[in-house]
Amino acid sequence: MAKIISIHSFRGGTGKSNTTANVAVMLARKGNRVGIVDADIQSPGIHVLFQLDPGHITKALNDYLWGKCPIEQAAYDVTSTSVGNVTDSDERPRLFLIPASLKTGEIGRVLKEGYDVGLLHDGFKRLIRELRLDFLLIDTHPGVNEETLLSIVVSDHLLLVLRPDSQDFQGTSVTLELARRLGVQNTWLIVNKIPPGMDRLALKEKVESAYSARVVAMLPLNNEMVRLASSGLFVNRFPDHPFSRELRLVADAIAE
Amino acid sequence: MKSDQEAAGNCTLHLLDAAQGHPIQTWQFADCRQVSIGRSDNNDITLTDAQVSRQHVELLFRERDWVMYSYGRNGTRINDELVQEVYLWNTAIFQLGTSGPTFQFVTDQQAPNNSQTIDGVDPSGLDALGIDARLVEEEVGQITESEAFRHLQQHLQRLQRDTDPGGGGPRT
Numbered sequence: 356m357a358k359i360i361s362i363h364s365f366r367g368g369t370g371k372s373n374t375t376a377n378v379a380v381m382l383a384r385k386g387n388r389v390g391i392v393d394a395d396i397q398s399p400g401i402h403v404l405f406q407l408d409p410g411h412i413t414k415a416l417n418d419y420l421w422g423k424c425p426i427e428q429a430a431y432d433v434t435s436t437s438v439g440n441v442t443d444s445d446e447r448p449r450l451f452l453i454p455a456s457l458k459t460g461e462i463g464r465v466l467k468e469g470y471d472v473g474l475l476h477d478g479f480k481r482l483i484r485e486l487r488l489d490f491l492l493i494d495t496h497p498g499v500n501e502e503t504l505l506s507i508v509v510s511d512h513l514l515l516v517l518r519p520d521s522q523d524f525q526g527t528s529v530t531l532e533l534a535r536r537l538g539v540q541n542t543w544l545i546v547n548k549i550p551p552g553m554d555r556l557a558l559k560e561k562v563e564s565a566y567s568a569r570v571v572a573m574l575p576l577n578n579e580m581v582r583l584a585s586s587g588l589f590v591n592r593f594p595d596h597p598f599s600r601e602l603r604l605v606a607d608a609i610a611e
Numbered sequence: 612m613k614s615d616q617e618a619a620g621n622c623t624l625h626l627l628d629a630a631q632g633h634p635i636q637t638w639q640f641a642d643c644r645q646v647s648i649g650r651s652d653n654n655d656i657t658l659t660d661a662q663v664s665r666q667h668v669e670l671l672f673r674e675r676d677w678v679m680y681s682y683g684r685n686g687t688r689i690n691d692e693l694v695q696e697v698y699l700w701n702t703a704i705f706q707l708g709t710s711g712p713t714f715q716f717v718t719d720q721q722a723p724n725n726s727q728t729i730d731g732v733d734p735s736g737l738d739a740l741g742i743d744a745r746l747v748e749e750e751v752g753q754i755t756e757s758e759a760f761r762h763l764q765q766h767l768q769r770l771q772r773d774t775d776p777g778g779g780g781p782r783t
Contacts, residue, residue: 473766529750529754538767592676595692600690
């Protein structure tokens, strides 16, 4: 049965999209069919990591939500550029990206008019069926809103990404409590951008104790990620880097 | 400004003691695009070790990072895995051959060894981290009493009825 995984953070800038994209590549490399939905409709960006040219995005998640097309028509096969070593006829691995619209007018329309969040869940189910996915990853909009909460509650796993700072600590607590009240069972935490000098073990214990939730990865702040920025997929460029090895734990936990 | 083709970088290579892992010799390269290691005299770092080939590895600066190419007959390993072409990261450790010399690569020296920095006993940064339970309760209360949250709960109840009559929660 396919698994849905929502990746969320209380604030922007936590590395949520980078985490989503890199974990998706690792899951695909395990021989899976993986989909990513950029549900961060207000501030889309994950397509950049996959070098998906905005000029080639003719259909987006927005078009589905506004009834213009079935959702699978907004899916772009990014396997060859992100996973590699596959031919067109290979069934597995496959990696699909469903981007959100980059057009400012369409982003504005979402903000102004909203959309029926129930359609999101229908779309997820349809994507899994039509693309025969093993895993569907949802890159959510930071903060707390209705569509984010819906993505969270229909997921098998919720991954909350936070940085070790007081604002993230407080906000993540609110998100986690809301998820619990909505009956979400499997919430995992990823601590990202751990600065030099911070005690990894003490931090992990503190986070697990504060949230009563499992920490699946402790990701160090590193110069290579800063230099790479959004120009590519970190796990492809630095597959043996401590950051990549730690991210692999996330992919392994999801695939368990 | 230099183009990517002309870009050059700085790096330091520490030859590590096999038993203790601390540096026993260090080479520094500034504003450089290429560093070679091998047994021949024409390498930037020359080693006399049977595990090391005449030209064993070459480090090339590409855009913003260093790439290591391994040509040695006995291979080059990172984390016990053979590598042929790999982007090096700050503090990466590589070994020539199966049991030959081991180097630590350091670049820019801005970020100290990851394992040292995040495993080190320096919990001062953690003191400021905490959760104000009263504030969490207040914020959660405001959200759960909202129209949108109730709407979502109703949607969930419908989902649970539709997809999982056994009551195990909504699943696709």
